[in-house]
Amino acid sequence: MENIKALFDLSKLPTKFFLLFSLVTSFLLFADETVLKNIHLDKINNDYGQWIGLIFLLSTGLFIINIIIWIFKYLNLSLRNIRLKRKFEKSLKKLDLKEQAVLREFLLNQQTALNVPIDDAVISGLLQKEILTINNQFNGSFIIDGTRASLSINSIAEKTLNMEDVGFSEKPTEEEIRKAYERRPAWAKNSYN
Structure with missing residues (x-):
């Protein structure tokens, strides 16, 4: 044997x-x-x-x-x-305004990861669609600080994402950027100024 x-x-x-x-x-x-x-x-x-x-x-x-x-x-x-x-190309074209605002936060802050509330309905929806992912920090585990966790845009979704998908023109104007700052999610206004 x-x-x-x-x-x-x-x-x-x-x-x-x-x-x-x-x-x-x-x-x-x-x-x-x-x-x-x-x-x-x-x-x-x-x-x-x-x-x-x-x-x-x-x-x-x-x-x-x-x-x-x-x-x-x-x-x-x-x-x-x-x-x-293909899935992400379709999903990114169908984002609602709140989902666009969440993804825009990565662009406005010029960061690949943000510490966001995972109990937010929009964040949960983007996690469910696998557009956002929870960052692994220690051997496949992750850290949650209260109701907040470090999230990133899925690497395949990020390659597919373009400015129009988040409500910007290809080269955003100052006016578009100003309006985007006004329409930020509540959690972003408090955390990322």
């Missing part, structure tokens, strides 16, 4: 080890006899050829499987990011 468990633990080794074993054993199996004689490995195939062949097959197979798994994970992540980007 322990031998079977050890075989499955073998699959946890990094891919580079399988590549190394595959390259070394393929060299031993397929190199010219004179090359093996020059490095004093000519008798190893006679004595251990069957084991070298087995190691070659196993390591090459595991290397190929690891590469295939990596490709599938990469494609899955890429497709997930494309879907998220």
Whole structure:
């Protein structure tokens, strides 16, 4: 039973080890006899050829499987990011005025993270839509100060976000900025002046 468990633990080794074993054993199996004689490995195939062949097959197979798994994970992540980007493009176009005001706070304060009240209905809605995220601070945990927490705009949403999504023209005028300061959320007026 322990031998079977050890075989499955073998699959946890990094891919580079399988590549190394595959390259070394393929060299031993397929190199010219004179090359093996020059490095004093000519008798190893006679004595251990069957084991070298087995190691070659196993390591090459595991290397190929690891590469295939990596490709599938990469494609899955890429497709997930494309879907998220489309989702955020749609969500950001449908923001109401209060949601726009919250996102505008990041621009007005020129900060990537703000300490905001998470019990605010608009903030909760943006968290639910995954447009805002709670910042992890210590090994995946986060700190809440009363009802306030440090939030950021989701990185994919931030790349998709443009000035029109938050009620500004592409190059905001002084008048637009002044009006934006007047229409700030109550929590922002008290915290960020």
